[in-house]
Amino acid sequence: TRDVAIHLVQGVDVWLNTPVKPLEASGTSGIKAGINGVLNLSVMDGWWPECYNMKNGWAITAGEVYGDPELRDSAEANQIYDLLEEEIASLYYDRDELDIPREWVQMMKESIYSIYVGFNINRMLDEYCEKFYLSAVKQRRGLLDNDRKPLKDLIKRSEVINKLWEKVFIKDVITDIDRKDVLFVNDSIHVECYVQLDDVDPSFIDVEIFYSREKDHSFDAVRLNFVEKYQDKLGKYEGNLALISSGIQSIRVRLVPSDEHIRDLYPDLVKWEEV
The missing domain is CATH 3.40.50.2000 (Glycogen Phosphorylase B;)
Incomplete structure (x- = not known):
């Protein structure tokens, strides 16, 4: 009290x-x-x-x-x-x-x-205003532009994602970590990921390397690049990750919707590689 x-x-x-x-x-x-x-x-x-x-x-x-x-x-x-x-x-x-x-x-x-x-209270009000209130107003205006076309497109994408999300999953992840005896800061790790996309447009999905560091409890999400989609609806993604720290670290690949609005509206739409 x-x-x-x-x-x-x-x-x-x-x-x-x-x-x-x-x-x-x-x-x-x-x-x-x-x-x-x-x-x-x-x-x-x-x-x-x-x-x-x-x-x-x-x-x-x-x-x-x-x-x-x-x-x-x-x-x-x-x-x-x-x-x-x-x-x-x-x-x-x-x-x-x-x-x-x-x-x-x-x-x-x-x-x-x-x-x-x-x-102080001035800083608190300024940051709430800049980071949340003004940002929300800006996003709302953007969604309502051109007779609400961005909003209508968002609704269509979210319907597709929610309908097909259960069919999307990570099938395999391949890295070159095991071929390296020792890892140093600034070393690069190559990652390939194969995703069962079903009928989802690859542009609707982001495949990310979730890179966490225990030393300072920090993390980054690094997006992999889409390469191609095969006839069996399997999509290939690949990219490189630069190690920026020493100590205990981990990487794990995940799937999230590419649209930030959908990620905000449906935070449960995330799938991780099985380990």
């Missing part, structure tokens, strides 16, 4: 936040504390990676290299204790002749300023 938050913010000097990355939705409590002069000590997740500048708080990063939860927790705990004992406490108690911790106060000011300029 608001009353509890008021007492918490008034009663602390450091706001400790230790979510399991990347499960932090935002971290608004840290924003609220920081804008009131409390210094954040947080895992680099949610809002903190965007705001942290090494002068407005501290970052907990020691666990990022570990996939094992116990090792991650242990590394983060050790870093927290080290920061508290060797840096945070000494900074707080380093006071001048007026008993003022000058460097600490400077970090408080930096915290207030950096959060105030980057995380």
Whole structure:
């Protein structure tokens, strides 16, 4: 509640936040504390990676290299204790002749300023307006152009996709990964995919490589190029994927409608290769 938050913010000097990355939705409590002069000590997740500048708080990063939860927790705990004992406490108690911790106060000011300029209601309204409201208006106008022709075409495509989707599936995926002893950053992987298209127009379907990286929990969807459709209604797609990171990574091919509107309207229309 608001009353509890008021007492918490008034009663602390450091706001400790230790979510399991990347499960932090935002971290608004840290924003609220920081804008009131409390210094954040947080895992680099949610809002903190965007705001942290090494002068407005501290970052907990020691666990990022570990996939094992116990090792991650242990590394983060050790870093927290080290920061508290060797840096945070000494900074707080380093006071001048007026008993003022000058460097600490400077970090408080930096915290207030950096959060105030980057995380405020004006930014929220601007981003909602630009990313959602104006975008929705623009899409609506586009669909209603030329006596609603784009909308009518969209309805026809969605009817075809929904009718034939059950007959579309990935039959085979071939890569050259197994022919490589070692993979390096910037190496290219060739992928061929064979899709049973039935009577679906190939332009209605996007075949994508879903490329995910465990190290930073990021992903990309790389579209394969349509090559040809055989007499048995089997379509061939192919393309290359450049590895942009090291560590544990995975690729998996999926089918989605090529039309963004259909993907938004029917998010369940996705099929993955069997593994």
